[in-house]
Amino acid sequence: MEALKQELKEKIIDVLNLEDIKLEEINDNDALFGDGLGLDSIDALELIVMLDKDYGIKLVDPKEGKVIFKSIETMAAYIKENRAK
Amino acid sequence: MRKTYINGLGCISVQETFDTIFLEKAEINENDTILPVKTPVYKDFISPVAIRRMAKGVKNGIVASAMAMKEANVSTVDAIITGTGMGCIEDSEKFLKAIIDNKEEFLTPTSFIQSTHNTVGAQIALGLQCKAYNLTYVNGSISFESALLDAKMKIEEEEANIILVGGIDENADYTTSLFKLAGFIKRENEGPYKVLNATTKGAVYGEGATFFVLENEKKSTTYAEILDVEIINKLDVNEVESKCSAFLEANGLQVSDIDTIVLGFNGDVEFDPYYKILSENSFKNTPQAFYKQLSGEYNTASAFGLWVGAKIIKTQEVPEIISVNNLEKPAYKTILLYNQYKGIDHSFTLISKC
CATH class of the missing domain: 3.40.47.10 (Thiolase/Chalcone synthase)
Structure with missing residues (x-):
């Protein structure tokens, strides 16, 4: 699980071009959207594509995204349960 | 107007x-x-x-x-x-x-x-x-x-x-x-x-x-007035001088009125004759500047050329690094720019001190 969280942080920094943010600055429970990392709706689309491409998870209900993408902790837990890759 | x-x-x-x-x-x-x-x-x-x-x-x-x-x-x-x-x-x-x-x-x-x-x-x-x-x-x-x-x-x-x-x-x-x-x-x-x-x-x-x-208004920061812009899709080398003269005439000017011509030479031996024909004939006694040795060639490099022209008027100087023929004028009032790429997309732009 720890390795998966680390991997997610690396991917998020890379995919979303968060050049100024270092791995250690993202805490597992930090909010990804809003006040935390400040991600927006375009980033949400990027994360949905990343889940599909890298973990074989297709999000069919957009409402699920709100819960899954709450933090690194919630993302990692969802991927661990649902990954097909 | x-x-x-x-x-x-x-x-x-x-x-x-x-x-x-x-x-x-x-x-x-x-x-x-x-x-x-x-x-x-x-x-x-x-x-x-x-x-x-x-x-x-x-x-x-x-x-x-x-x-x-x-x-x-x-x-x-x-x-x-x-x-x-x-x-x-x-x-x-x-x-x-x-x-x-x-x-x-x-x-x-x-x-x-x-x-x-x-x-x-x-x-x-x-x-x-x-x-x-x-x-x-x-x-x-x-x-x-x-x-x-x-x-x-x-x-x-x-x-x-x-x-x-x-x-x-x-x-x-x-x-x-x-x-x-x-x-x-x-x-x-x-x-x-x-x-x-x-x-x-x-x-x-x-x-x-x-x-x-x-x-539409002149103010303290003004560099120059844009007098005219002409675009021509295709020209033969031997048509460039006459087109240039016609462009100047349409603006009530002659070659002798141009204080500097800014040419888009890019070092392509195949197409630089378009510039050479102006440089070595009509404008041989006119100060000439070139700029693509500094900017490189790209489709909108001529915007850099206009930047050069405007700066010449503002500073009243043609820096040595862009001078083709080292000729000088006591004042730089009217500047003509000519650019083309691979024998197509020709443009003449005329700017003047105001």
């Missing part, structure tokens, strides 16, 4: 053209075939949230336009008109590569959103919250002149008072590799690549963003 004045400039180029007066820090690179821009501190102009999705062409365009507006002391404009030959090619490449690599699946939105030719004009408008006329011309090497002509007509016809007009192009790896295969870019290991009196085909490529604030 109202006049059109250049009241502010902003230029991001291969040279340090920001925070300088006029090419005092310029250096000619004769060893490389592709020249990257000297980057400003983008974060001084663009928010960190917005900047992370922007390719360099977008960032350069936003910074250059901000510099031009700051110099002209304007906070909003009545129109944003851009010209670009290749558009945001870096993100176009990313998007197309993703389509191929992922077998048309898993396409992400960012590079698609940023890949269109009008991204720069759109991002400037978003930043300014400017909902006015916004148009991008994509016409090869007359893209910038098309934008300039549109802006000039808008001011003349009293449809706008303040217009932001600019030319932007960026290099991207795959496109430049194709340009090398096609012979547009000079071959490696054939340097030093000299622009004047070159003996090889192709050109050294550059990139950049150059913006101008055009207004």
